[in-house]
Amino acid sequence: MPDVLSFPAIFGLCYIAFAALALTVERHWRDLVDSRRPPPRRTVLRLRCAAALSLTAALSAAVHRDGAGFGILLWVLALTAGALAVSATVTWRCRPARGRTR
Amino acid sequence: MTAGKRKLISPALRAAMLWPHTWAGVTLGGLLMLVFFMGSLAVFASEIDRWMMPDTRIGAVETPEAAISLDRTVVPLVERLAAGRVVRDWFVQLPDERRPVMALRVRTESGTAGGMATADGALLPPVGTLGASSFFYPLHYSLHLRAGFVGYWIVSFASVAMLAGLISGVIIHARIFKDFFTFRNWGQLRRSLLDLHNLTGVLVLPFHLMITFTGIVIILPIVLPAGVQALYGGDIQRFYDDALGNYSRPRAGIPAAAAPLDPMVAEARRLWGSGEAAVIFVYNAGDAASVVRINRDTGDRISLDVQPVFFDGVTGALLKYQPPGPMVAAHRVMSGLHFAAFEHWPLRWLYFLFGLTGCVLIGTGMLHWMEKRRVVHGRPGVGWRSVAALTCGTTTGLLIATLAMMAANRLLPSGVPSRELVEVGVFFLTWIASAVHAALRTRLDPPWSSQCAAVALLAAACVLLNWITTGEHPVRAAAAGDWAVVGVDAVLALTAAGAWSVSRRLARRMRPEASTLSRLTDHA
Numbered sequence: 284m285p286d287v288l289s290f291p292a293i294f295g296l297c298y299i300a301f302a303a304l305a306l307t308v309e310r311h312w313r314d315l316v317d318s319r320r321p322p323p324r325r326t327v328l329r330l331r332c333a334a335a336l337s338l339t340a341a342l343s344a345a346v347h348r349d350g351a352g353f354g355i356l357l358w359v360l361a362l363t364a365g366a367l368a369v370s371a372t373v374t375w376r377c378r379p380a381r382g383r384t385r
Numbered sequence: 386m387t388a389g390k391r392k393l394i395s396p397a398l399r400a401a402m403l404w405p406h407t408w409a410g411v412t413l414g415g416l417l418m419l420v421f422f423m424g425s426l427a428v429f430a431s432e433i434d435r436w437m438m439p440d441t442r443i444g445a446v447e448t449p450e451a452a453i454s455l456d457r458t459v460v461p462l463v464e465r466l467a468a469g470r471v472v473r474d475w476f477v478q479l480p481d482e483r484r485p486v487m488a489l490r491v492r493t494e495s496g497t498a499g500g501m502a503t504a505d506g507a508l509l510p511p512v513g514t515l516g517a518s519s520f521f522y523p524l525h526y527s528l529h530l531r532a533g534f535v536g537y538w539i540v541s542f543a544s545v546a547m548l549a550g551l552i553s554g555v556i557i558h559a560r561i562f563k564d565f566f567t568f569r570n571w572g573q574l575r576r577s578l579l580d581l582h583n584l585t586g587v588l589v590l591p592f593h594l595m596i597t598f599t600g601i602v603i604i605l606p607i608v609l610p611a612g613v614q615a616l617y618g619g620d621i622q623r624f625y626d627d628a629l630g631n632y633s634r635p636r637a638g639i640p641a642a643a644a645p646l647d648p649m650v651a652e653a654r655r656l657w658g659s660g661e662a663a664v665i666f667v668y669n670a671g672d673a674a675s676v677v678r679i680n681r682d683t684g685d686r687i688s689l690d691v692q693p694v695f696f697d698g699v700t701g702a703l704l705k706y707q708p709p710g711p712m713v714a715a716h717r718v719m720s721g722l723h724f725a726a727f728e729h730w731p732l733r734w735l736y737f738l739f740g741l742t743g744c745v746l747i748g749t750g751m752l753h754w755m756e757k758r759r760v761v762h763g764r765p766g767v768g769w770r771s772v773a774a775l776t777c778g779t780t781t782g783l784l785i786a787t788l789a790m791m792a793a794n795r796l797l798p799s800g801v802p803s804r805e806l807v808e809v810g811v812f813f814l815t816w817i818a819s820a821v822h823a824a825l826r827t828r829l830d831p832p833w834s835s836q837c838a839a840v841a842l843l844a845a846a847c848v849l850l851n852w853i854t855t856g857e858h859p860v861r862a863a864a865a866g867d868w869a870v871v872g873v874d875a876v877l878a879l880t881a882a883g884a885w886s887v888s889r890r891l892a893r894r895m896r897p898e899a900s901t902l903s904r905l906t907d908h909a
Contacts (some may be wrong), residue, residue: 290731301566304565305565305566308562308563308565308566309563310563310564310567311566311567349729352686352687353687353727353729353732356687356722356732357729357731357732357735359591359592360591360592360732360735360736360739361735362591363588363589363591363592363735363739364735364738366566366588367584367588367589367742369566370566370567370568370584370588371568373566373567373568374568374569374570377569378570378571
C-alpha cells in the first residue's frame with residue numbers, strides 16, 4: 284500500500300469498526316435501523332466480530348506503516364478520531380428523524 | 386452493564402465523586418482551559434513562530450541543502466554576536482525541517498546575545514518577538530512564573546485535579562456504554578451540553594489521561610523533591626546532570642585554543658549509529674576546561690532522549706557518552722509522548738485536535754454547571770456570575786488575547802524598543818480587558834455574541850495583516866511550499882468563519898448554544 288494512503292486506511296478501518304459497534308448499542312440501533320426491535324443477538328455478535336477484525340487490521344496497518352512505537356500511538360489516537368467521527372455521523376443521521384417525530 | 390458493575394459503582398460512591406468533580410471543574414476550569422489551549426498551540430509552536438517571524442520563513446531564506454560546517458559557518462557567527470566581548474558559553478540549534486534557520490545564543494562576560502542566522506552564515510535582523518516557542522509554550526507549563534517554580538507547582542496541581550476529574554467523571558457517568566457515541570444537539574441545551582461533555586470525556590479519555598499523566602511526570606523531580614533533597618541537597622541541576630548523563634566542570638582560568646568542532650559532530654554521529662546533530666553547546670569557551678556537548682535530533686523516535694555526547698573542547702577527546710538507566714529511559718519516553726517533538730504530521734494534527742477537545746471538555750463542563758444552576762436557583766447570584774465571567778474570559782477572552790498578540794506582531798514596526806515585551810503587554814492587557822468586559826456585561830448570560838464577533842474580526846485581521854505586511858497570501862505561500870504559513874492562515878480563517886457564524890446565530894437567538902460554542906473552540 285502506498286504510504287500516502289495508509290493513514291486514511293487506518294482511520295477508515297477505525298471508523299468502520301466503531302460504526303459497527305455503534306449499531307450494537309440499542310439506542311442507535313433503534314434510531315438508525317429498526318425502531319421496534321432491539322438488535323438480534325446474532326447480529327450483535329457479527330458486528331462485534333467485524334469491529335474486532337477492523338481494529339486488528341488498523342493496528343497492523345499502523346504498525347506496518349510506522350513501526351511498533353509510533354504505530355501503536357497512532358492507532359490509539361486514530362481509535363478516538365474514528366469514534367468521534369462515528370458519533371458525529373450518528374448525530375447527523377438521527378437529527379432529521381427526531382425532528383419529524385416531534 | 387452487568388450486575389457486578391452496578392454494585393461496584395453505588396449511588397453513594399457516585400455522589401461522593403460528584404462534588405469534587407464539580408468543585409475542581411468550577412474552580413480550576415479556567416486555568417486548565419489556559420493550559421490545554423496553550424498546549425495545543427505549542428504542538429505547532431514552530432509553525433506559529435515562522436508566521437510571527439517572517440524573516441525566518443521558507444520563502445524568505447534558502448532551505449539548507451548540505452550539512453552546515455560549524456567551524457566555517459557557526460564559529461564566526463558566535464564571534465560576531467559577541468562583538469569583541471569574551472565568550473563564556475554558547476549554543477546553536479541547527480536548522481531542521483520546521484525551522485530553516487539556525488538559532489544561536491551566546492553568553493559573554495557582560496550579558497547575553499542571541500540571534501537567528503541562515504544556513505550560509507548570514508545573521509538575520511532581530512526577530513522582535515518571543516513567538517509561540519518562547520511565549521505561548523512556557524505559558525502552558527509555567528505560566529511564566531519561574532521564580533521558585535511557582536508556576537510549575539500551580540500547573541501540576543491543576544493537572545492532578547484534571548486527572549482526578551477525568552477518573553471521577555468516568556465513575557459518575559451512569560450510562561457510559563448505553564450513551565456511547567450519543568450527542569443529541571437538539572432539544573434541551575443542558576442535555577446537549579452534558580452529552581458533549583460525556584462524549585469528549587469518554588472518547589478522548591486515552592489521550593487526556595496520557596497527556597495529563599505524562600505532563601505531571603515531566604516535572605516530577607520539581608514537584609516531588611524529596612529524593613533530590615535527600616541525595617543532592619536540593620541541587621536539582623546536579624540531579625539532572627547525573628540522571629541524564631550530563632557532564633560539567635568549572636572554568637580553569639587558563640586560555641587555550643579550541644579544537645575543531647566538525648570532527649566531534651562526525652564522531653557523535655558514529656556513536657549514535659544513525660540520526661543527526663540538533664544542538665551543539667560549548668561551555669567554558671576558549672578555556673583549558675572547555676566542554677563541547679552535542680545533542681541528537683529526536684525527530685525519528687518517541688523518546689526525548691537526546692543522547693548527549695561530551696567532548697573536551699581543547700583536545701577533542703571524548704569525555705562522556707552514557708546511555709540512560711531504565712528509569713530515566715522510561716521518563717524520557719513519557720516526556721516524548723507529551724512533547725510530540727517527532728516528525729509525524731498525522732500525529733501532530735491529532736495531538737492538536739485532541740488538545741482542543743480538552744478545551745471542549747472543560748468548557749462544556751463549566752457551561753453545564755451554569756445551566757444547571759440557572760434552573761435550580763433562578764435568578765443568578767454573584768457566585769454564578771463570577772463563574773460565568775470566568776468561563777467567558779478563559780474561552781473567548783483567551784482567544785481574543787492570543788489573536789490580538791498575533792495581530793500586534795504584524796502591526797508593530799520593527800523599530801519599537803523592546804518590541805517583544807510590547808507584544809506580551811498587548812496579550813495580557815487584551816486578556817484583562819476582555820475578562821473585565823465579560824464581568825461587566827454578564828447579567829443573564831456572558832457576552833458570548835460580542836466576544837465571538839471580536840474573535841472573528843481579529844482572526845480575519847491576522848490573515849489580512851500577514852498578507853499586507855509580508856506580501857505572503859495563502860496561495861503564494863502554498864506555491865512556495867511554505868506550509869507553516871498556509872496552515873496558520875487556514876486555521877485563522879476557519880476560526881474567523883466559525884466565530885462569525887456563531888456570533889450571528891447567538892445574536893439571533895440571544896441565548897448561548899452549546900454546540901456552536903464547541904464548534905468555535907474546535908476551530909481555535
